[in-house]
Amino acid sequence: MTATKGEATRLTILHHGVEAAYRVGLGGLTIGELARTTGLSKSGLFAHFRSKEALQLAVLAQAREEFVDFVLRPALAAPRGEPRVRTLFERWLECGRTRMPGGCLFVKAATEFEGQAGAVREQLVQDHRDMYDSVAQIVRSGVTEGHFRADTDPDQFAFDLDGIMLVAYQWNRLVGDSAAPDRAHRSFEALLDSVRT
Numbered sequence: 001m002t003a004t005k006g007e008a009t010r011l012t013i014l015h016h017g018v019e020a021a022y023r024v025g026l027g028g029l030t031i032g033e034l035a036r037t038t039g040l041s042k043s044g045l046f047a048h049f050r051s052k053e054a055l056q057l058a059v060l061a062q063a064r065e066e067f068v069d070f071v072l073r074p075a076l077a078a079p080r081g082e083p084r085v086r087t088l089f090e091r092w093l094e095c096g097r098t099r100m101p102g103g104c105l106f107v108k109a110a111t112e113f114e115g116q117a118g119a120v121r122e123q124l125v126q127d128h129r130d131m132y133d134s135v136a137q138i139v140r141s142g143v144t145e146g147h148f149r150a151d152t153d154p155d156q157f158a159f160d161l162d163g164i165m166l167v168a169y170q171w172n173r174l175v176g177d178s179a180a181p182d183r184a185h186r187s188f189e190a191l192l193d194s195v196r197t
Contacts, residue, residue: 010048013038014062018105021059026109026120029056056120063105064127070095072134081145082192084138089161089188096169097181107169132158139195148195160191 020037021029035042049055075088113121136154168184171177
């Protein structure tokens with residue numbers, strides 16, 4: 001199904017919004033900032049979003065979709081079990097290494113909004129829960145396929161994998177440690193070894 005011109009314009013605007021939010025933070029993202037980024041008028045953008053919060057939520061939805069397209073869909077296309085978990089890990093690691101704003105925005109926004117109440121924080125919490133559920137379901141398929149032990153705790157695996165990804169992201173992006181991806185691979189292999197049959 002082909003997008004209409006209006007839908008295509010909105011997607012382009014939202015993609016720029018994800019990139020802008022990555023630079024200035026989700027809290028710093030305004031219709032004015034997005035107007036500067038896209039070259040569109042504030043009034044035209046206001047017609048799309050109506051408020052800063054509506055813009056933030058739309059940008060989060062776009063970041064989520066970009067992450068799903070880059071990480072989750074390719075993982076789900078891989079064979080069930082360990083190959084699917086490996087694809088998930090590799091795509092997620094690549095997302096952080098290539099500075100893909102859609103994936104990185106969630107790391108930044110989680111810190112930015114952890115102490116704030118409201119719809120944006122609630123959406124971030126739900127997005128994180130959904131991600132954990134997706135990882136846990138992928139791990140469950142590994143148990144069903146006989147690749148992982150029957151007593152594997154999929155939720156703990158999701159928690160541990162998220163920890164590996166956050167540390168790899170910080171050491172790659174903040175510290176600039178070129179060994180971060182190799183260390184992440186070693187940690188991931190140890191995590192897999194802990195659940196293999």
